[in-house]
Amino acid sequence: MSALAEVAGLAPEMAAWASERLAMDIVGWLTTLAPDGRLQSSVISFLWDDETILFYSRPATPKIRNIEHSPQVSFHLDCDRYGDHYLVIEGIAKVDPSIPSSVEHEAYRAKYREPLEHWGMNEEETAADFSVPIVIRPTRIRIE
Numbered sequence: 001m002s003a004l005a006e007v008a009g010l011a012p013e014m015a016a017w018a019s020e021r022l023a024m025d026i027v028g029w030l031t032t033l034a035p036d037g038r039l040q041s042s043v044i045s046f047l048w049d050d051e052t053i054l055f056y057s058r059p060a061t062p063k064i065r066n067i068e069h070s071p072q073v074s075f076h077l078d079c080d081r082y083g084d085h086y087l088v089i090e091g092i093a094k095v096d097p098s099i100p101s102s103v104e105h106e107a108y109r110a111k112y113r114e115p116l117e118h119w120g121m122n123e124e125e126t127a128a129d130f131s132v133p134i135v136i137r138p139t140r141i142r143i144e
Contacts, residue, residue: 010143018087018143021077022048026115030055030136031074032066032093040066045115046075047108052137053089056102056130064132067093075136090140099133102126 010018031041042063046055053075057064067073073093079086102108103123116123 010141014143017085018141019048019050021087022053025077026112028053028075028077030063031076032063033070033072034062034066035069045112047105047111049107052135053091054099054105054108054133054135056108056127057132057134058130059132064095064134067095067134073136084144086142086144088142089136089138090142091136091138093134093136096133096135099135101131101133 026045027043028046029041030044031039034040040062044055044057046053048054071092071094072090074088074090076086076088099105102112104127109123113123116126
């Protein structure tokens with residue numbers, strides 16, 4: 001059973017729809033909580049591995065400080081034009097230095113080779129700039 005079905009109790013067809021979106025979408029939105037109580041949303045590139053969301057951050061950013069302060073985060077994808085379908089994942093985020101850099105992570109490289117080229121970004125330079133691997137473990141999933 002996938003984490004989507006397990007955490008959210010989703011019907012198999014809804015879990016399949018969500019898994020497809022998580023596999024195909026290039027960017028999503030991460031919301032963290034700052035120590036002063038402000039919410040901060042950031043667009044991130046991510047990889048869903050059927051259990052967790054992986055993304056890479058630049059070091060010493062507000063999102064890392066926010067995660068260290070409060071690891072509870074929210075992640076969502078763009079919805080359709082009228083908001084009829086959506087996917088929101090709430091979870092616990094954690095910096096995980098055991099994960100290899102994005103240039104050494106084959107699944108991540110495969111997903112982002114074309115987008116990086118589109119954005120005019122070099123894989124090695126991007127891996128050096130976005131060097132902090134962060135994992136989100138879902139605790140609640142909202143889907144429609």
